[in-house]
Amino acid sequence: MxxxxxxxxxxxxxxxxxxxxxxxxxxxxxxxxxxxxxxxxxxxxxxxxxxxxxxxxxxxxxxxxxxxxxxxxxxxxxxxxxxxxxxxxxxxxxxxxxxxxxxxxxxxxxxxxxxxxxxxxxxxxxxxxxxxxxxxxxxxxxxxxxxxxxxxxxxxxxLTLDFLRGDAFSLETPFVWGVQVAGQERPLAMPRQLLRAKKVRRALRTLPLAQADTAALGHHDDYIQNILAHDAGSPFWQGLDxxxxxxxxxxxxxxxxxxxxxxxxxxxxxxxxxxxxxxxxxxxxxxxxxxxxxxxxxxxxxxxxxxxxxxxxxxxxxxxxxxxxxxxxxxxxxxxPSWPPPGYEPRRFHLQPGGALSTEAPAGSSPDGYRYDPADPTPALGGVRMAFGEQAGRVDNAALEARPDVLTYTTSVLEEDAEVVGEVSAEIFFRSSLPHADVFVRLCDVDADGRSTNVCDGLISLTGADEITPATVTLWPTAYRFRRGHRIRVQVSSGAFPRYNRNPGTGEPRATATTLRTADQQVFHDPQHPSAVLLPVRRTRRQASSYVQPEAREEETRTSPPERVTVNRAGSPEA
The missing domain is CATH 3.40.50.1820 (Alpha/Beta hydrolase fold, catalytic domain)
Known part of the structure; x- marks a missing residue:
């Protein structure tokens, strides 16, 4: 047999x-x-x-x-x-x-x-x-x-170029892949890779990043040096596109x-x-x-x-x-019949005072604020990951949303299902105390027990962020039905490390940056600055009024450990 x-x-x-x-x-x-x-x-x-x-x-x-x-x-x-x-x-x-x-x-x-x-x-x-x-x-x-x-x-x-965008450098995937292939022909390569996963994660915190490959491998690696030195638009990558x-x-x-x-x-x-x-x-x-x-x-x-x-x-x-x-x-x-499918129209869900989210235009209000410290960067949790030892896909977001550097905005309870299929984006009116800052936006589904599960997300790096800036964030596309009795939530923060490189706040090149500066960030939601997430929604007649009323944020009580919602992960570590 x-x-x-x-x-x-x-x-x-x-x-x-x-x-x-x-x-x-x-x-x-x-x-x-x-x-x-x-x-x-x-x-x-x-x-x-x-x-x-x-x-x-x-x-x-x-x-x-x-x-x-x-x-x-x-x-x-x-x-x-x-x-x-x-x-x-x-x-x-x-x-x-x-x-x-x-x-x-x-x-x-x-x-x-x-x-x-x-x-x-x-x-x-x-x-x-x-x-x-x-x-x-x-x-x-x-x-x-x-x-x-x-x-x-x-x-x-x-393949590689979307990771190397100057306005959203995705560090983890190309770095981890570069480490993987650099040692893949050594004896017992797979066990070695599993055993050194923590070492690789520590290496991602190295400053300057140009030394991170040496921290992980003991020597420089040409591919890793190239991804740090050349943005996606560089002629260096022309033959790969x-x-x-x-x-x-x-x-x-x-x-x-x-x-x-x-x-x-x-x-x-x-x-x-x-x-x-x-x-x-x-x-x-x-x-x-x-x-x-x-x-x-x-x-x-x-x-x-x-x-x-x-x-x-x-x-x-x-x-x-x-x-x-x-x-x-x-x-x-x-x-x-097609991608994106017909029948789904972009609808703005506006950030509101008090942590609310609704399709109504925001009223006059003061901005919300938080402090981002790149020495303790907002972590990546679930979602789009490829690293060994990291959980990918749908996970409970309680730990992430409890951090002081993450803002959340949540609708009232949905009276009807809301189906979102297609391209997702956000427009966040944002200001930082520093000219260089990142805006990370995550869409979540909050169930009847208050458990928040990530649907899709994205990040953009800003220059001139010390002035009020409409940050346009492209999230991952999705197909998701928010069930009746659930709520739609949007997170806003300034990072998802190490999936995305932490923004040092200085404007230094990513390969050579050595200084980390803490920033005070503001998110605006008023008639002149209508921050919103744009969702491609197919609506019934009743849905037009089922999630438009803003609701102030309420404390959620979790009486039992949240259930993990994950995708199956198995197979080859190939990238």
Whole structure:
């Protein structure tokens, strides 16, 4: 009995395979245009494997263990032969590993090599998540006709760049990923990574940040130095941005994402670009998942076998709506014709005096205030996280909302369900005692017991914040139903560390800043400064009056420990 096969089948919730008897050809040599040779393994049934549709997986994380088991095996057992290749400079492949930079050229060379092999049949698909999805986007506008489908999961066409925005530097993900890949080929790499997770978190507090890689690894790392030195708009990253290719993609694409995934905004942007270009077969599935989630792997495998294999065989995949979303709160899957779906109109929920939130315009009032200390930064709690040892997704926010540097604004009890699906943003009229400050906004659902659970959030860094500034904050998109009897809450603070780098308040470059300055922050909510969160709401007639009345903040009594609401987290630590 093949225990690995049975375990993967159970984990991915797959039907029984056609065969569990596989053969693996290891260390196939794939030549690149510059003379470098990349290594690949071919998984196929022991009998009848030649000529089957090929699933191509290109990965920087090796060709065994957590990559090969959950990804190559289930496909090779159910109708594909699978070629899994180590990208340049990793796990025996020649050349230097310069993350993300050579994936277009190397990907196109690999495709040319595959279709010339004697075991290749007539078709292939591209498959994989995160970095393994990015390598698909890098070549997607120049695919040979033998490629019949792409299945990218939790990924997008400009992978790193959204983290490196000058107005919202997301520190944790690229730093932790850089530490991971720097040591991934050492013996016992996974246990080592788990054991040093606390050390890595401590390193994120290093000043200056340019020394944080040395604190975590014992030496400087080129990738980490580059993310600290170059913003997203720098010419340094130009070769990593494949957004301009997306409208020209012709191959069918089934993209899998999560509401708490680090790449969700870019993934939805890519889907919309194909949608707007009239792509004939682009579909999107978004579940209640974070980046490292078993649900992502289960859904991506199902799409490869249902959508990808049908197309590779020249068949029509089962018909379904272009967009399938898990509506949180309702806890149900729903189908929609597009992203964002029609029928949801932006509605302003205004911050009010006394910690209230309503659709009425605010009355005259004094601003609320709090003190932000970057030496004790407002922490990231749940939500969009990828770090080991950190809980991602939906969590109880009691500890966060009890902090003096977090303001909350809450509606009255909803008399009807309020369904929010689409892009979420906020406009916060803000002033700091310092010219440099951050505004972090989080949308939460408060249940009948007073438990506050995060829905989505976002941050913007301001310059000139010592004058009253309308801070426009783009939150993560969402699909959420706020239930009757619940309340809608908005948090406002000045950070979510270490997901976002703490703002030192000095304006120094992030790599070299050494001074931390405490700031006094103000949030305005009056007729001249109508701070609000903008929610795409589908309303019934009764809902028009069910959450418009402001309600002063009331103290909440929790008589029992709050229940944690989380997404499942499992699978590979790949980014």
């Amino acid at each position: 093949n225990l690995n096969s049975h375990l993967v089948q159970r984990l991915l919730r797959l039907p029984p395979p056609l065969t569990r008897d596989l053969t693996i050809e290891r260390d196939l040599r794939v030549p690149m245009r510059d003379g470098a040779v990349l290594l690949a393994d071919r998984w196929a049934p022991k009998s009848g494997g030649d000529g089957l549709p090929t699933a191509l997986i290109r990965a920087p994380y090796g060709r065994a263990g957590l990559t090969a088991g959950p990804m190559a095996r289930p496909l090779a057992e159910r109708g594909f032969q699978v070629l899994i290749q180590s990208t340049r400079g990793t796990f025996g492949s020649e050349g230097a590993f310069d993350p993300l930079r050579r994936e277009r050229e190397d990907g196109l060379d690999t495709l040319d090599w595959v279709i010339r092999q004697p075991w290749f049949g007539e078709s292939m698909i591209l498959y994989g998540s995160s970095y393994l999805g990015f390598v698909q986007w890098a070549v997607a506008d120049a695919l040979p006709p033998q490629v019949k489908a792409m299945i990218p999961g939790v990924s997008e066409s400009a 494949h957004r301009h290719r997306v409208p020209d993609i012709q191959v069918p694409v089934s993209s899998v994402g999560g509401w708490y995934d680090i790449f969700l905004p870019g993934q939805l942007r890519d889907h919309r670009a194909m949608q707007d270009a009239g792509h004939p077969l682009a579909r999107l599935t978004v579940g209640p998942w974070a980046h490292i989630s078993m649900g992502v792997g289960q859904t991506a495998a199902a799409e490869a076998l249902d959508f990808g294999l049908a197309l590779a065989r020249g068949e029509e995949p089962a018909e379904r709506a272009p967009v399938r979303l898990f509506v949180m709160g309702e806890e149900k899957w729903r189908d929609f």
